[in-house]
Amino acid sequence: MLEGDASSTARWRDGITARLVAVERVPNSWGVDIPKSRALVRLRYVIGNEGAGPLPIEPHSSWVTLFYGVNRTEGEREAGYSYDNPKENERKGLNGDNDPTRIMPGTKATYVETYAVPIAELGSLVAAASPPAEEGIRDSYTFLGVEKVLVEVK
Template sequence: MLRSRRAVLAVLLTLAVAGCTGEPASSPTLSPPGPPVGDAVDPTGPPPATAGPVANGATWPDGLSARLVSVQRVPNSWGVDVPASLALVRLTLEVVNGSGEDLPVVPDSREMTLLHGPEQEEAGSPTGYRYTDPAERRRKALRIDGGTQIPVGGRAQFVESGTVPVDELGELTVVVDLPSVDGLRDPFTLTGVESLLKTVS
């Protein structure tokens, strides 16, 4: 009898203490929720940039980089039947392969697209003359391929040209579209290209 009274007293004492604290005698401890798992988490951080000012050049996560080394307004006579209302703009792009694999280049592929004006219209594709003198051919070429591949640590230059209305030379953009060893590479848009424009006589 005495033992059962002591047991009841112990239970009452426990309930009294719990009532004074306003909390149950024991409560489960909840851990804060962890980060989501699966596709919701990007393990590589923010996505790479796909546009930027021409002064910074273009870069890709695999180590490939490109920059415009010259933007020239060349004489219309270097092209075939280019009217005076249009300017002939020649772009020279240097690509550096900082990736771990040789980069294949398809001959006659287009690495750059020149856009102009507030509507970002695509420049026309002029035709150039063929010259017998190698130096003149190089100097006046409106298009030059950079070979069939860029080795690891190597570099190559590509030349593309376009016709732009003279009154829209103040707003030029270039979209750089380079190949990839595996899958497709996102194009990179270079803005403010008009800042590099120089006239060649």
């Protein structure tokens, strides 16, 4: 099992990397009909390619998943709003736009995913990264202690 703390960088033998760059609790009003008993947690992460060839990417796919609680229940993906003002969309965006179709060697791509989780479970968060593989399915990397790097955004 591949795992490390939330500030670690996941590395696979083929040169693909994944790293959480921000874990943020954002206001519920940024989402759609989020009950007060749940919190929105936005993940910003980077997938890098230090390998020899391009990594094909399926646009609008999710490569990191947020889990909560002792049984690691998957958070609910939040689609969020689309804001007309580009600066507001950049600040409040709950999911990434303009996903690439490949990651070339020596480059990285940043992604954004947001999950709704019970407020009572904010003290028990893990994230699992599973970027695409050139062939087959990539072993997942688990980031532990994600709640330790969680910051609140107003």
